[in-house]
Amino acid sequence: MYIIERANVYSEEEECIKNISFYIKNNAVQSIKPANVKTPILKMDVSSFIMTPTHVMLDSHLPSENFQLLKQYSKRHYLLKGCHTIITPFSIQYEYQFDRELHKKRVSLLNSPVDYVLALRLPIKIISPSLIRKCKKEKIAIIFVELDDESLLSQMPWGWIREAMFPYNPILIPAILSNKDTKRKTIIKRWNEVLDEEKIPRLFDEIQEKKRQYL
Structure with missing residues (x-):
């Protein structure tokens, strides 16, 4: 399990950018939580990118x-x-x-x-x-x-x-x-x-x- 941390995700419905973290397990998103969660799990910082739905x-x-x-x-x-x-x-x-x-x-x-x-x-x-x-x-x-x-x-x-x-x-x-x-x-x-x-x-x-x- 690892975390894609501090992701800047653009929401088309709300027309804003949300800063969140994705918890990944077995190559699938297990849960989505606020960006700054303290945990010893391996993290991947993607704060320099903006993510949008395909x-x-x-x-x-x-x-x-x-x-x-x-x-x-x-x-x-x-x-x-x-x-x-x-x-x-x-x-x-x-x-x-x-x-x-x-x-x-x-x-x-x-x-x-x-x-x-x-x-x-x-x-x-x-x-x-x-x-x-x-x-x-x-x-x-x-x-x-x-x-x-x-x-x-x-x-x-x-x-x-x-x-x-x-x-x-x-x-x-x-x-x-x-x-x-x-x-x-x-x-x-x-x-x-x-x-x-x-x-x-x-x-x-x-x-x-x-x-x-x-x-």
């Missing part, structure tokens, strides 16, 4: 033509904005496309200058226990679910899907296809009603492209 952004349209284009794009849109991790999905319309599209996506990101989290994007009607098991096997932790109507939500075999998700639970995120605000709100409302009742891990709303996410 930014995570969603980008569904990364250029994949060549490495130089990807490098320039990533630097302009992410690295210069303090974002070092992106969520980037590959899309399928049918289950049989999963392996092929996943392979293509991974190859396109071999030399990515930013860290990334792979996600799957698909129409709700093709979600199945077998697809969930594929995601678990390939460590795909995020599934974007395309929705253009709320009626399909109550027709899905959620019980079987929930069983397939356990214990490695990919999180479901809605991706609303309708441009009408009233329709979008109706779908989101039903999304939360059904998935809450079925105890399916999900986000309550969409996430926007190239907007900061704190994950």
Whole structure:
């Protein structure tokens, strides 16, 4: 166990810098306490730095033509904005496309200058226990679910899907296809009603492209 001591941490919520210490055990933060705590534990003084939360952004349209284009794009849109991790999905319309599209996506990101989290994007009607098991096997932790109507939500075999998700639970995120605000709100409302009742891990709303996410 050791202490990262006197860390100047910027809080975006409170718009101020807090001086705190992190207690580290087994390579994880065990607790956070005031900066000046007297203890014989090994300490690492980081008071000369300012720490900020890392930014995570969603980008569904990364250029994949060549490495130089990807490098320039990533630097302009992410690295210069303090974002070092992106969520980037590959899309399928049918289950049989999963392996092929996943392979293509991974190859396109071999030399990515930013860290990334792979996600799957698909129409709700093709979600199945077998697809969930594929995601678990390939460590795909995020599934974007395309929705253009709320009626399909109550027709899905959620019980079987929930069983397939356990214990490695990919999180479901809605991706609303309708441009009408009233329709979008109706779908989101039903999304939360059904998935809450079925105890399916999900986000309550969409996430926007190239907007900061704190994950």
